[in-house]
Structures are given as structure tokens and as C-alpha cells.
Amino acid sequence: MTESHHAPLQDEVPSSRQPASSVYSKYKKFVLPLFGLLTLCLAYTSSVTKPASNSVFKGPVSLQCKKPESYRPSFNKSVNLILNDEQFKIDSIKKLSGAIQIPTEINDVNPSPDDDLDYYSEFFKLHKYFEETFPLIHSHLKVEKVNKLGLIYTWEGTDPSLKPILFMAHQDVVPVNREMWDSWEYPPFSGHYEAATDYVWGRGSNDCKNLMLAELEGIEQLLADGYRTKRTVILSMGFDEESSGLMGANALAPFLLEKYGPDSMFSIIDEGAGLLRLDKNLYIAAAVNAEKGYVDVKISVHGHGGHSSVQPDHTTIGVASELIYMMENHPFEYNFSLDNPVYDVLQCAAEHSSYLPPHVRDAILEAPVDENKRKVLTEFAASHPYIRDLIRTTRAVDVINGGVKANALPGLTNFVVNHRVDIHSSVNETVENDLYWAKVIAEKHGYGLSFHDEVIIPETKLGHISLACEKMLEPAPVSPISGHVWDIFAGTVQNLFQNEILAEEEDADVYVTGGLFSGNTDTKYYWDLSRNIYRFVAGIFPFDQLKTIHSVNEHISASSHVSAVAFVYEYIVNVNEYGHD
Template sequence: MTEPRHHPLQNGYPSSGQSTPSTYSKYKKFVLPLVGLLALGLAYTSRSADSVPSSVFEVPVSPQCKKAETYRPSFNKSVNLILNDKQFKIDSIKKLSGAIQIPTEINDTNPLPDDDLEYYAEFFKLHKYFEETFPLVHAHLKVEKVNKIGLIYTWEGTDPSLKPILFMAHQDVVPVNREIWDSWEYPPFSGHYDPETDYVWGRGSNDCKNLLLAELEGIEQLLADGYSTKRTVILSLGFDEESSGLMGASTLAPFLLERYGPDSMFSIIDEGAGLLRLDKNLYIAAAVNAEKGYVDAKIAVHGHGGHSSVQPDHTTIGVASELIFLMENHPFEFNFSVDNPVYNVLQCAAEHSSFFPPHVRDAILRSPVDENQRRVLTEFAGSHPDIRDLIRTTRAIDVINGGVKANALPGLTSFIVNHRVGIHSSVNETVENDLYWATVIAKKHGYGLTFQDEVIIPETKLGYISLACEKMLEPAPISPTSGHVWDIFAGTVQNLFQNEILAEQKDAEVYVTGGLFSGNTDTKYYWDLSRNIYRFVAGIFPFDQLRTIHSVNEHISASSHVSAVAFVYEYIVNVNEYGHD
């Protein structure tokens, strides 16, 4: 095996620096996006620009971040009601609160519904709650259950030749640790509403019963207004998104694919980002149109045990620890190009806000035409924890096991490495990198090595290291941020916030861009149904709200919730009015 040129061997393994994949070509067949942006810009304002050449302050680049053309629905009977009527808001809060009070927690491992329906009792309570809360939806839409608990709602359009609109959400929530229950300001399944802060509190309030309820409520209101849709509208509601959708979305998507066929949906809307206020008058709506990939690597050091009084040079724990040390100290390289959706957010912020220092603003705006400035931008983005992981593959050692007794040598030590694969990388490239470091350690300590149960280095008298991949997912296809489908989506967001929600804030400026998640939503199962997948919740989300997702004191503003209801209402009408296939 040939080591990478910029990793000369020192003390038996490469010196520190950025890691490089191995040359095992025979094995090649194998995300909060915006939270740190403001902090990132503010952090850089403290840097002195005195040493920067004056030329870098010149930005001879025409503005690229422009407002989307607004799409105003001619049928808007209840938009003002949804956004401004006090009683509608009270009723909407009550509906969301009631859903939060049903604790549809899902764990990392769960029984198959066919094996234990009682395990999912809370989900059936939620289904009953939907029937009682949205009577028009259940009177006019076809409701089907997939794998017992997944829900498909179908509002048949009058023109079956038109591609349907698909809305997604998930019924489940992450569990609440009972040991820290008292740390919550309000009980986690209370659905408490505080009128002074306008917050609705509770697990699922922001992930993502808010979106689920907004979709049902938006359709309920359209039906109440007597609206008839030309284009079929579908809701697909999974029940185990928080454990990778293995039983929910993974069965719902094939169900829809069999019924409608490939590329059959006009667009898909699922949970994602919303509007972030970056300046006193600047709002960026980042509709997430890309997601990183995923792969878990299970690595084990197999030894032969023995009595601990007969000390080897290194136990399997020691060998595993050295491999972990190497992996953590050789992170993946940053790879930031202007086709990364994160760039669009930075570009809008640079063109329309004042918190970036001039040399950083210049680097952002000149990156498409200046490689040196792109390197400056990469250094800028890579210097801050909140954004750096959106421009590289990540590697986190999350689980480790080894040893059973103080006086017995550990015969086996294993650990799991979780990767979120960068959008310009691949599962294969990621795993080859792990394999390279496993090879370095195996050779240094005289161990064998297997990869996916195939022998790379024969087992020795000391043992062998094994590496196997699980849950492999390539980065998601990047959905377009131009063209007819995007124009209607972005134009609906532009109109809703610029002309309706923020209309009284005369100096408010709203820009709609793409965005990137470092994690994965249920949309990973729906790629074949549409190339137009946008992960977006139409609300204005302060930093403090985003940081409570999956954590203590999860909450959402009621105003952001009703704005999501308005978006669903307007978007359905706009696609019917302006959309063409």
C-alpha cells in the first residue's frame, strides 16, 4: 500500500494533517445550517483588516442574490384570517397543543408493527385525534395506512394528468429523558402556551408536529372555504423518522412510487429550515435543497485475551484507542465550492447585510471568479464549528465497547464511527479513508485486517482488525433553485413574508435561497418521486428556538406556526393557479 504523499510516516504512522483516502480501488462500489452564520460574521469583525491589501475591498461583482418574483394567489379567502385573526390563532394553538400532549416517542430500535401493535398505542391515539380535529380532511380526503401506522392522505384533484403536490412530516418525536424531566420550564408533553412570549412548549413543538398540523390545518381551511383542487395533493406521514424511517418512510415512499411512478410529483415539501433574521431588516429563507450522506463504520480489534498479569505491549483497547486518536486528529478536508447551497446563504448575507468585515465580504462575492478568494472563504467557513461541518465529511466516534473484567485482557474491542458524507464526496471515499487508517494501525501493530468480511491482511498470532459498513446513504441529489417549480415555491415564500407577514415592517428585506442539512430527513426515501425536494417550514426561527430541537425546552412561536399554515394554504393555490407540467 502506498501512503499519501503529504503524510510521511513518523513513528509508524502519518504525521498530523488532513487525511487522504486509501488506494483500495477494488472496493469503490460501496445536517442546523444557519445557526452559526451570524456568530460567524460577528467573530470575524474582530479581526484586523489592516494587513489586507486594499485591492481586496473592491468587489466588481454584480449582485446575484435577488428577490424572488412574488406569486400572489387569486384565491386567498382565508390568508388574512390565518395570519391575523385572534380566534383562528387560539384555535390553531389548541390543535398543536393537543397533538403535543400525545407522546409519540420513538426509540433507536423498535418492534415491527406486525409484532407489537400495543407498542404504538400513542400513535393510534394521535390518529384518532386527527379524525376529531380535522373533520373536513377526513370527510373529503382518502386516508390509507401503510405498515399499520404510516399515513397517506390523498386529496384527489379534478385533473389527473397533473403531477401531485406531496407534503411530508413525521408523527414521531425523540424521547424525553425522564431523569431531566424537571429541567423543562414546562412539562415536555404539556403543550403549554405562554401568551407573554407567544411560545408553545413541548417535545415535537418544533420537530415536527408543527409542520404536520400546519399541513392538515391548511387543507382543512381550504376545504372550509370551498376550494377545489385541480392537482392532487398528498400528505405522507411517517412514524419513525427519528430512528431513520426504517419502518415508516421506507414503506410509504415505495407505496407512492408504485402508485404514481418515478418523477411523478410536482414537488415535495418536508421539514427543514425557515426564515432567519440576520440583520435588523434582513431575512433569509433557506429552503434546504441538499442533504449530506451517511454511513456508519463498525470497527473491531480482535485479540486473544488472557490474564492481565501477563501484559502485552498493547491490549485491544489500546490498539483501538490509537486508531481512534488517528482518525480524530486527521479530519476530512474542507471542500467548499460555490455550488454548495451554503454559498447562496453567505452570498445573500454578504450582499445585503453589514455584519461581515470587508475582506470576508470580498472573499464571498469574488469566490465564483477568484480561486484565491475561494480559499479565503474556505478558511473563513472552516474556522467556525457551526458551519464548518457543512463543507466537509464528518467522522464521530459515538459508541465503544471493550473488556469485561479488571484482571482479564479484552479479547475484543469495538467502536462505531458515524459519518455525515460531504455533498462533494461519497460513501466509498469516506470508507476508504477509514480503511486507510485501519491499515496503518494493523501494519504498525502486526494485526490482520478484513473489510466487509474480505481478507486484506491475513490474521496474525495477535489477531485482526475488522471494518464493516452499515446504513450507507449517498449525499442527496441537489434540487434546483431555478426553473418553474422553484419559482412558484420561492415566489410563494417571498409573497407570504414580504407582502403579508412583514408588510408592516417597511424596511424588511426577504431573500429566498437554497440550503444544506448535515443530517437526513425522511426525504432520503423519496428521491425517485421528484427532483424538486424542498425541506422548509414557513416560520421565523430565532437562534434560541433552533437550539432546543431534540433538547430541553423545545418550543416554537405560535406566530411561526400559523405562518406555516398560511404557506400550505397559499402554496397549494399557487401551484394550482400557476403550475404547469
């Protein structure tokens, strides 16, 4: 934690308030799907079939959500091939399918590669598969292994003075519950392609072997086309992202930092959002440029054991339960600041979608100049379960343990509280809120209170409550959505989808914005390497695909996969052609 653990507790209740349940009922007829678990692209639709109005907003506030200038590469030898050639698509599906068939599952707790290499045998099969599937990459790029399993591919540029482009992905996938195996449409590690739906099925198809394969395929095709990069291109692939990247990205990032130095990357691209269709012909590409922070707080209620026939007023389980009740009924306050990337997405929807209710549209667009409208916007966002947690710190009790026998008093009860820290808050502020409620309960029941080694209330004969932080991560730096680096990134997305993929769709409009994740990707270890970090997968993702990530029937459309290949191809060329340091 970068701030002091020991800031004094305040006498007043820390910022929190009740959920706006009454407001939610007012707006519940409008559906707001977010990009799966962690995305920001909005898709409001009315409960009636016709739009809420016949035109976009034409109020006094000038439009802010504008299409970026398209960046079209002069070297585009294979873009049409990637997007439209049937044989290329078949080959690409086969490559993705083969990677899915290798079950690189990772658990919450895993041995160090130094201690048990056999545990990671499937990862070595994947490495061998890469060697066989991408021969040009393995003959032209330098391949290095970090901590035995992390992969670094380096395509040396002809001009070493230019900052490299860094692409990221992770080799691992979340485990498949064997008890749910029969619930899958197709076996989870089959990599089955269903031509009728254009779907590739299997664990990792959408998180994130699709991105990993797209990066490799895009570079392989550039090499096949004889392309020479001026700017060095790096692929960095961790192997335990699904368990916080402690052995993968946590080793890869320092390796790159030592070699290239701070702020040495032109940009970093990792897994993230994509495009969602808001209206019939309106698409928003939300490139996630911010992530919430993280802290786990372990709270232990220490008491005294004994026979349960001699009952105290409250057992340690009872005291812990009351503290949990207090915390859950006093959530953190909603803080919808207009520099939150959520607002960028809402603003695009309000300016260009005809399906938003007029009063919601007005609140979004007039919020910068009208405090009352801003309150309406905050109230609306806070009322909706799909967006409210992107504008506040969250607190969820996920683990609890207490007691060992029915006739024995529990001498110790502990529980773990997981927080996702608002981008304008901090780990310290979050923990102080937990400490406040712990103090309330400790004083009520005559218990002591401590935080790590600091005694806040001396222990009493009844017991004490202790708090300790187990994992801490401040909110990520917010990457800019203006300036030269952003312009090339957004302009590549704009050109790829507006002028190529959706060119034949009548009146299709694409807009590119920033976005926010409530979780954390492996980029949390790479902050020192670049201020330009964009978490984006270049595909069009229906909500039914996104909600299967980490769940049964994970799948992705083959067309979305090849569009990601095309993005990698175009982006490398565009940064070489238009980029300057």
C-alpha cells in the same frame, strides 16, 4: 453502496488536514448561528454595536442574490384570517397543543407493528385526534395506512394528468429523558401556551408536529373555503423518522412510487429550515435542497485473551485507542465548492448584510473569479465550528466496547464511527479513508486487516482488525434552485413574508436561497418521486428556539406556526394557478 467496496488502498494519505484553530481565533468575535442542528441561515453580527460598514458590497462582481418574483394567489379567501385573526390563532394553538399532549415517542430500536401494536398505542390516539380535529379532511380526503401506522392522505385533483404536490411530516418525537423532566419550563407534554412570549412549549412543538399540524390545518381551511384543487395533494406522514424511518417512510415511499411512478411529484415539501433575521431588516429563507450522506463503520480489533498479569505490548483496547486517535487527528479535508448550497446563503449575506467584516465579504463575493479569495473563504469557513462540518465529511466515534473484567485481557474491542458524507464525496471514498488508517495501525502492530469478507492483510498470531459498514446512504441529489418549480416555491415564500407577514416592518427585505442539512430527513426514501425536494418550515425562528430541538424546553412561537399554515394554503393555490408540467 453504489461503488465498489474493494477499491485498492492508496499509498498516500487520503484527503484530510488539521483543523484551522489558529484561524478561528482571528474570527471568533463574529457569531455565526446556524439554523439549530442542521440549518444554513447565517446571522453574522459584529462585536461592536455599529455595522462593519455603512453599505452593502459595491465591488466589481455583479449581485447574484436577488429577490424572487412574488407569486400572489388569486384565491386567498382566508390568508388574512390565518395570519391576523385572533380566534383563528387561538384555535390553531389549541390544535397544536392537543397533538403535543399525545407522547408519540420513538426509540432507536423499536418492534415491528406486526409484532407489537400495543407499543404504538399513542400513535393510534394521535390518529383519532386527527379524525376529531380535522373533520373536513376526513370526509373529503382518502386516508390510507401503510405498515399500520404510516398515514397517506390524498386530496384528489380534478385533473389527473397533473403531477401531485407531496407534503411530508413525521408523527413521532424523540423521547424525553425522565431524569430531566423537572428542568423543563413547562411539562414536556403539556403543550402549554405562554401568551406573554407567544410560545407553545413541548416535545414535538418544533420537530415536527408544528409542520404536520400546519399541513392539516392549511388543507382543512381550503376545504372550508370551498376550494377545489386541480392538482392532487398528498400528505405522507411517517412514524419513526427519529430512528431513521426504517418502518415508516421506508414503507410509505415505495407505496407512493408503485402507485404514481418515478418522478411523479411536482414537488416534495418536508421539515427543514425557515427564516432567520440577519440584520435588523434583512431575512434569509434557506430552503434546504441538499443533504449529506451517511455511513456507520464498525471497527473491531480482535486479539487474544488471557490473564492481565501477562501483559502484551498493546491490548486490543490500546490498539483501538491508537486508531481512534489517528482518525480524530486526521479529519477529512475541507472542500468548499461554490455549488455547495452553503455558498448561496453566504453570498446573500455578503451582498445584503452590512454587518459582515469587509475582508470576509470580499472573499465571499470574489471567490468565483479569484482563486486566492476562494482560499480565504474556505479558510474562514473551515475555522468556524458552526459551518466547517457543512464543507467536509465528518467522522465521529460514538460507541465503544471492550473488556469484561479487570484481570482479564480484552480479546475483542470494537467501536462505531459515524460519518456524514460531504455532498461531493461518496460512501466508498469515506470508507476508504477509514481503511487507510486501519491499515496504518495494522501494519504498525503486526495485525491482519479485513473489510467485510475481503482479506487485505492476512491475520497474524497477534490478531486482526476488521471493518464493516452498517448503514449507508449516499449524499442526496441536489434539488434545483432555478426553473419553474423553484420559482413557484420561492415566489410563494417571498409573497408570504415580504408582502404579508413583514409588510408593516419598515424596509424589510426577504431573500430565498437553497441550503444544506448535515443530517437526513425522511426525504432520503423519496428521491425517486421527484427531483424538486425542499425541506422548509415557513416560520421566523430565533436561534434560542432552534437550539431546544431534541433538548429541554423545546418550543415554537405561535406566530411562526400560523405562518406555516398560511404557506401551505398559498402554496397549494399557487401551484394550481401557476404550475405546469
